[in-house]
Amino acid sequence: MTFRTLVIGAVAVVALSACSTGAPPVASPTPSASSSAGPSGPGIAPDDGGVYPLLPATHPHIQLQCPLISAIHYDSLVIAPADVDGVFVCTAEPWTDAPDGTPQLVQYVDRVDQDDIPALLTAYAVPDAPPTDDNCIMSLQDPLIVWLHVGEDITPVYAPRDGCGFPSAASAEAYHAVRLHRLLVAREKETRD
Amino acid sequence: MTDIRPIAASDRAAWETLFRAYGVFYETDFDDQVFDGVWAWLLDPEHEVSALVAEDAGELVGFAHVRRLSDTFTAGSAWFLDDLYVVPERRGQGIARDLIERTALDGAAAGGGTLRWITAADNTPAQKLYDRIATRATWVVYERELGNGTGIA
Numbered sequence: 001m002t003f004r005t006l007v008i009g010a011v012a013v014v015a016l017s018a019c020s021t022g023a024p025p026v027a028s029p030t031p032s033a034s035s036s037a038g039p040s041g042p043g044i045a046p047d048d049g050g051v052y053p054l055l056p057a058t059h060p061h062i063q064l065q066c067p068l069i070s071a072i073h074y075d076s077l078v079i080a081p082a083d084v085d086g087v088f089v090c091t092a093e094p095w096t097d098a099p100d101g102t103p104q105l106v107q108y109v110d111r112v113d114q115d116d117i118p119a120l121l122t123a124y125a126v127p128d129a130p131p132t133d134d135n136c137i138m139s140l141q142d143p144l145i146v147w148l149h150v151g152e153d154i155t156p157v158y159a160p161r162d163g164c165g166f167p168s169a170a171s172a173e174a175y176h177a178v179r180l181h182r183l184l185v186a187r188e189k190e191t192r193d
Numbered sequence: 194m195t196d197i198r199p200i201a202a203s204d205r206a207a208w209e210t211l212f213r214a215y216g217v218f219y220e221t222d223f224d225d226q227v228f229d230g231v232w233a234w235l236l237d238p239e240h241e242v243s244a245l246v247a248e249d250a251g252e253l254v255g256f257a258h259v260r261r262l263s264d265t266f267t268a269g270s271a272w273f274l275d276d277l278y279v280v281p282e283r284r285g286q287g288i289a290r291d292l293i294e295r296t297a298l299d300g301a302a303a304g305g306g307t308l309r310w311i312t313a314a315d316n317t318p319a320q321k322l323y324d325r326i327a328t329r330a331t332w333v334v335y336e337r338e339l340g341n342g343t344g345i346a
Contacts, residue, residue, distance in 0.1 A: 061302045085326065086294070111294060113287060181291045182196045184298060 042188040043092060043105045046070075051158050054142045057090040057107035059186040065109050066090030066147045067154055074124040074157035079150060081121045086149040087112040089180060095187065103190040110180035112146065120146065123174030124157055132163025141166040144175040195254065195288055197295040200235050200244040207253040208232070208246065215256075215278040219313075231258075245295055247279065247288045255279035257292040259299075264306055272300040274310035277319075290322055 042059075045052035050070025057066060065088050092107040112120060124146070144159035144167045159171035167175070200208060209228050216223045234242040241262070247255035257277050264271035274296060279288045297308050308327075311334060312319050323329070 061298070064301045065298055109298070111287070111291060114290075180194060181287055182194050183291055183295045184197065 042190055043094075051143050051145070051156075053091070053145055054140060055092045055094075055105070057092040057109075057186075058105070059107045059188045061184065061186050062090050062107050062109055065154075065184075066156070069156060071143060071145045071156040071158040073128060073160065074121065074148070076121065076125045079148060079155060081118060083150050084117060084121065084148050085151065086114075087117050087120065087178075088147045088149065088183075089178075090147065098187075098189075105188045105190070107186045107188060108182060109184040109186075110182050113179040113181060116178040120174050120178050123171050124159060126160045126168070126171065128161040129163045129168065131165070134163065136164035136166075139166075143167065144172060146175070195247050195249040195286075195291065197245055197247055197291050200246050200256070202236060204246055204253060205232060208235075208244070208256060211253060211256050211278055211280065212276075214280070215276060218278070242275070245292055245299075247292055249283075254283045255288045255292055257296055259296050259308075261303070267306065270300070270304040270306040272296070272306060272308040274308060277310070284318075289319070290326060293326060 040046055043055055044058065045056045045068060048070070051072075052068060052070065056068050057063075058068060089110045089112060090108065091110070092105050095104040095106045098104045145156045148155045148157060159167035159175055162168045209232075212228065212231070213223060231242070234240040235244045235258075242258060242260045245257045245259070246253050255278055258275040260273045260275050262271040262273055263269075274293065277289060277292060279292075293308075300306065300308050309330070310323075312323065320329075
């Protein structure tokens, strides 16, 4: 199985769950540290119904900064913006032109510029919209997860959702507006059949 | 975007320029023997000293030298950030923090432990950053210059 097929498979699963119920997957109500599922393989999120990136960064080095645990909605009353030491974004993308021909996952750790954190957290603190009865487009969108570091604790939070369960326009705009500092690039080979 | 990455052989000239400027900041004029010796350490994967560099558009704008230690309180690893430098025109842009964050991330991946560093007592701009991302220790640092063993039978 390649990353491409993995992604296509994930698309089908998420699209069905988002539109058949009209509601987004339920995020873990508890702090992330208590629900460490961990990666199940390169580029594979745990199959536990949690909220994960579409194509998660699973490299062990990156897991230290962005552990693959189900993201929750950001609540500024639980994690005050002033207590957030740093915000990190960990992403991955397939690299199919590797010299040895083996598909790889190129993965990144980026730090959100300190000056951009307040606006991002303000946008992420907006409640999810209630599920809509309108027809939702059959598509897949990344939950735009960012990892909040508060002392020793790391909590992934997703972008607030619209009625179809996808990141709202405002939260997506905030996510894409932040300036990033690249800390690490890692590659992971696809090793499964 | 500034990238943080391990130092590479092709960085020699740029690294030397930055390291020389770092020495000037601490009123030290390194000679060629120091550059050659440290550089050999940095390229030796078995040596306890390693380096990260900050690169922007093909230009090095900062570096960090970190040293792996053995921690007798844990029988594990500890880390010492020996040198940290960002070119003056790029300070205040988070590059020093990026170098420290990557140093911490690499240390965690290589066994964890505590990362420590010292700075000049009057380097208040740097301390402003350090106070935000680490715990200020209460240790007092002592130094004693040693002979080099020449003349001992």
